[in-house]
Amino acid sequence: MKALTQLSMAEIRLLARDPGTLFFMIAFPLMLLILHTGSDGIGRLLPGYVAMILAIGGLSALPGIVATYRERKVLRRLATTPVAPVTLLAAQVGAQIVMGAVGAVIVVGAGVLGYGVELPAQPAVLAAAFLLCASMVCALGFVIAALAPRARVAELFGLLIMxxxxxxxxxxxxxxxxxxxxxxxxxxxxxxxxVTALDGGWSGSPAGLPLLVMAGITVAGTAAAAVLFRWE
Structure with a gap:
């Protein structure tokens, strides 16, 4: 657990220092929010922006990072230490969740404080949707990293899908x-x-089915990544 925490903090610092990550996970959603100022139902845009923030991290940033670690044999070298390579991958998921949460808090805070958007009707459902969305896009990101032969290809695949x-x-x-x-x-x-599940948590509409679908995709994506992933 200590190794996972330390690696997660290191990954968070690396993400926070990357200008591209900061722009697309924080500045870009804020720009979209500002551009839609004055439109009706601006509160309905926020769940989508939260999903977008998580997708940018899981589908765009994560595949390139993981493929780079594999290309530079970081994962293989970890296998010779007490820290298992899978711990680094788990740390990457944790870092994406934290960065996604920071971006979501900033964008949602801007909507609530700046535009008077009402608070979520079902906070527990919203939290579950957030975590499942983060897990789902990270699982898909690992599949992309597993299929890509090189880091640059993983980054390209991620962008083309995202x-x-x-x-x-x-x-x-x-x-x-x-x-x-x-x-x-x-x-x-x-x-x-x-988007549907996050909107359900915000508006109070039913979100059970999309939550189950996301859970299924997460399990399937994780299984596929485990089968396809190459450590070097």
């Missing part, structure tokens, strides 16, 4: 404004379940 997903799922823009065909495609995306 950007369509955040725009078609309703995370960046409401799905109601999308053309019918794109809206139909978005309905099958994992991140759409996260």
């Amino acid at each position: 950007f369509p997903m955040i725009f078609l799922s309703g995370a960046a823009v409401p799905r109601e404004g999308l053309p019918e065909g794109l809206r139909a495609i978005g309905g099958y995306l994992p991140l759409t379940q996260a």
Whole structure:
């Protein structure tokens, strides 16, 4: 547990020093919030922004970091120490959750304090949706890292998957404004379940099914990553 905590703190510091991570996980959602100032139902945008923050970390940042560790044989060297390589991967998940929570608190705080958005109707459901969303995107991020032969390819794969997903799922823009065909495609995306569940926690609408779907995707993604992942 001590090793996991220390590695998690180290990973958090690395993420916090990365300008790209800070921009996309904190500044970018804030910019979108400001751009939508004056629109009706601005409170409905916040759950999507929280999902987007987590997706940026899990689908874009995490695959490149993990693939870089593998490429530089960091994971293989850890196998010769008392710290198991899987501990570093778990620390990466913990770091993504913490950074996602920081970004979410900042964006939600701006919405509540700056625009008078009401507080969540079901905080427990919102918290469960947040953790499941973080776990889901990290599991998918590990699959991307497992399939990519090199770190740069992992980063590219992550971006190619992340950007369509955040725009078609309703995370960046409401799905109601999308053309019918794109809206139909978005309905099958994992991140759409996260947006729906987070919105349920915020508005009080039922969120049981999307929570179960996210849990299933997390389990399936973790199993796939465990089978496919190469330590070097």
